[in-house]
Amino acid sequence: MSIISLVSILVIALVVWLLVVFFSVTTGLEKVWVDKLVAVTSPIRVQPTDAYYRSYYFQIDALSTASDYTAKSIGEKVETATSDPYQDDFDEELPTFLPAADRLADGTLRDPVKDAFKIFQTLPEIARAVPYEVAISTLKLRLLRHLNNPFDETQSFITQAIYVTNFDEGNERFQKSFLPIRGSDLKNQLEMLTLNHDAIQEDTPGQLLRADQATLSKAWKAFFENTKILALQTPLRGWRPPKTFDNSKLPGDIKLKATLETSSLETAHEAQELRFKVEWKGQQEEIALGPLLIGSFEAKRQPLAESGIYLPRGYQEAGVLMGDRGYLAYYSPTASTLQEQRAPIVVEGFYDPGIFPMGGKLVVASPDLTNQIRAAAPLEESGLLNGINLSLHHIGDADNVKVQLQQAFEEAGIAPYWKIETYKEFDFSKDLIQQLQSEKHIFGLISAVIIIVACSNIISMLILLVNDKKLEIGILRSIGASAFSIASIFGIAGIVMGMLGSAMGSLLAYITLENLHPLLDFISRVQGYAAFNPMFYGGGSLPNQLSWNVLFFVWGATALLSLIAGIVPAIKASQVRPSAILRSE
Amino acid sequence: MTPVLQARNIRKTFTHPTALDVLKGVDLDVYPGEAIAILGRSGEGKSTLLQILGTLDTPTSGEVHILGKQVGPQLAGLIRNQHIGFIFQSYHLLEDYTVLENVLMPAWIARQTPPSAHGPALLEKVGLTERAHHYGKQLSGGEKQRAAIARALCNDPQILFADEPSGNLDGATAQGIQDLLFQCVQAGKSLIVVTHDLNLARKCHKQYTLKQGLLHLGLD
Numbered sequence: 119m120s121i122i123s124l125v126s127i128l129v130i131a132l133v134v135w136l137l138v139v140f141f142s143v144t145t146g147l148e149k150v151w152v153d154k155l156v157a158v159t160s161p162i163r164v165q166p167t168d169a170y171y172r173s174y175y176f177q178i179d180a181l182s183t184a185s186d187y188t189a190k191s192i193g194e195k196v197e198t199a200t201s202d203p204y205q206d207d208f209d210e211e212l213p214t215f216l217p218a219a220d221r222l223a224d225g226t227l228r229d230p231v232k233d234a235f236k237i238f239q240t241l242p243e244i245a246r247a248v249p250y251e252v253a254i255s256t257l258k259l260r261l262l263r264h265l266n267n268p269f270d271e272t273q274s275f276i277t278q279a280i281y282v283t284n285f286d287e288g289n290e291r292f293q294k295s296f297l298p299i300r301g302s303d304l305k306n307q308l309e310m311l312t313l314n315h316d317a318i319q320e321d322t323p324g325q326l327l328r329a330d331q332a333t334l335s336k337a338w339k340a341f342f343e344n345t346k347i348l349a350l351q352t353p354l355r356g357w358r359p360p361k362t363f364d365n366s367k368l369p370g371d372i373k374l375k376a377t378l379e380t381s382s383l384e385t386a387h388e389a390q391e392l393r394f395k396v397e398w399k400g401q402q403e404e405i406a407l408g409p410l411l412i413g414s415f416e417a418k419r420q421p422l423a424e425s426g427i428y429l430p431r432g433y434q435e436a437g438v439l440m441g442d443r444g445y446l447a448y449y450s451p452t453a454s455t456l457q458e459q460r461a462p463i464v465v466e467g468f469y470d471p472g473i474f475p476m477g478g479k480l481v482v483a484s485p486d487l488t489n490q491i492r493a494a495a496p497l498e499e500s501g502l503l504n505g506i507n508l509s510l511h512h513i514g515d516a517d518n519v520k521v522q523l524q525q526a527f528e529e530a531g532i533a534p535y536w537k538i539e540t541y542k543e544f545d546f547s548k549d550l551i552q553q554l555q556s557e558k559h560i561f562g563l564i565s566a567v568i569i570i571v572a573c574s575n576i577i578s579m580l581i582l583l584v585n586d587k588k589l590e591i592g593i594l595r596s597i598g599a600s601a602f603s604i605a606s607i608f609g610i611a612g613i614v615m616g617m618l619g620s621a622m623g624s625l626l627a628y629i630t631l632e633n634l635h636p637l638l639d640f641i642s643r644v645q646g647y648a649a650f651n652p653m654f655y656g657g658g659s660l661p662n663q664l665s666w667n668v669l670f671f672v673w674g675a676t677a678l679l680s681l682i683a684g685i686v687p688a689i690k691a692s693q694v695r696p697s698a699i700l701r702s703e
Numbered sequence: 704m705t706p707v708l709q710a711r712n713i714r715k716t717f718t719h720p721t722a723l724d725v726l727k728g729v730d731l732d733v734y735p736g737e738a739i740a741i742l743g744r745s746g747e748g749k750s751t752l753l754q755i756l757g758t759l760d761t762p763t764s765g766e767v768h769i770l771g772k773q774v775g776p777q778l779a780g781l782i783r784n785q786h787i788g789f790i791f792q793s794y795h796l797l798e799d800y801t802v803l804e805n806v807l808m809p810a811w812i813a814r815q816t817p818p819s820a821h822g823p824a825l826l827e828k829v830g831l832t833e834r835a836h837h838y839g840k841q842l843s844g845g846e847k848q849r850a851a852i853a854r855a856l857c858n859d860p861q862i863l864f865a866d867e868p869s870g871n872l873d874g875a876t877a878q879g880i881q882d883l884l885f886q887c888v889q890a891g892k893s894l895i896v897v898t899h900d901l902n903l904a905r906k907c908h909k910q911y912t913l914k915q916g917l918l919h920l921g922l923d
Contacts, residue, residue, distance in 0.1 A: 596783060
């Protein structure tokens, strides 16, 4: 009997372990994915509708001198002093196709943008409201490598159609998705500073032009104000140690403590000519950077320059480095044709976009650069690419905030002008989120069935126990135990078994999650290839945080099911007739 | 004097596998401090009658009153725990518990605090002090029955029911058990004993014979 009990408990433990580990990992993955999605976008987006673009409020800017006959973006509408720039006595007569102005009772023009921002301020759940723009462009990057070695020097290009969106300096979530700066990034930045990139927008950039010494020294000084190189790293080949280091045969991948010789900033023409004081086994020597790598450093991330861009992770994997230059090409309509425009850019960092399909093509640029590209196309033609990002203190409030906003917009009379979407409804992410949700629901359903099967094992075990303990039940009844107290014994036994299995499974799950990475490494070694591709799962590694929600759900479900499982044998036990048992004995 | 137990027109019919009227209208009064013996041939329904009187079974019809209260399903458990003690031929100790635990089990069921207070006194009364911490399965037949008597006395009941209490024991041991039972009678408890042992029956104040479903006063 005790073996059957043990098996029942172990089965429940196994099921609980499986469920807690699976759901903890998938919940963690969902959180990582959603965090990355809302880092690049936001938990809620408020976008203008067709009614907005057809409205007098939007179109009047293109017909008014005060607006320079140019439609305004949402950001510009926020900044502008007057909602209605049209002047009867000065501007031309309004065309007949223009719809009537949506005016308030006092005759002033309703301002859907300013009214919306006023409403945002009333909701404490909203941390920030920032207008965003998305433009379509073509990115062309020129990758120059091995500039110090004429035999190895290479030049290659990357060209890709991309979306450009504006960087929001205050978006802390996005800043958390930055990939760490690498030594190779810094060295590339140093090398790129030696060049004059004025001709970067040309179709076939010719011979490399060097920056003049004064400009270069100034650029280097600015660079080293924010970056401190702490150690240089020896390459595997191509570097000869100074003679004073002769007695210490230096292998590759050795870090040498290094301090920049600032005087070399004035004299060096190439990055490799920058000089450092290095230390090796107590010996000091001043050496040129040469082919040495940057081993360790302190680098502060700088505010994004007007021509700066952040690229998604995929570009870093394709060999792009910080400091690489190129341009963004976009088309501006003229009276007779489309004219290609090119804006020079410099790569200032990389971010992790998660696994969303659009993520690999979303380049984050300065607001000015984004606005410049977006403004080249008529705004109403790129209607869905302009809106307001709402950052929330807690992502979980998104649905609730949407409802509140919808209600407030309706009360303010601006609901027809806006479409409010949470991250679950974004065109580029809803399929993935829905798929994830439905997979979780399906597995949840399967898990419920598995738990029911595991707990029903308790029924069989307890019925056997009741049959085995009939005499004891009869004896206890003969000395006054009530049918209810007898039933309780078996009911409680069911719950205890369920909870014991639950506790064991939870403990196992905790241990598994705590050791998830070594465990995956072990599995990967055994099978000879990676058990899980962490890149696909959205970052450095699989999430291994125990999900308390899952744990509480599993505990609750197990307790309830084992209680139900205990009821059947409990009823059977309570119906044992002591007279029949004691007589037969 | 008010009887501690009254049975009126007790009938019991077994329907399976065929209808069988075992008790056909039994009346019985038992008074405080009275010992009665019920005799009869095997299969006459002595044990059935004892279990109905002791609330372990329910009659097909008729009423049982214990201490003036009519026995029903709601009260049966409480009456068995507080006012009745059972002694079976097969002892029926819980084998996985010690003697002391077995003896105090009725007190635990009654949730008396502390339940163990009078345990040693009960064991001393039945001469099992030395065996207090032995398990039921480690005792001899006589010792088991002594432990069963101590258990029956745990909550100081007014009525003791004994079903062939010395039926499985040798003569000397049986005598010791009977002495213990009659000490209880002398202490004021009522005893209803079902037995084939005429010597034991003769020690009781009254003897009844169950025959053809009816109870007759006197030995057959």
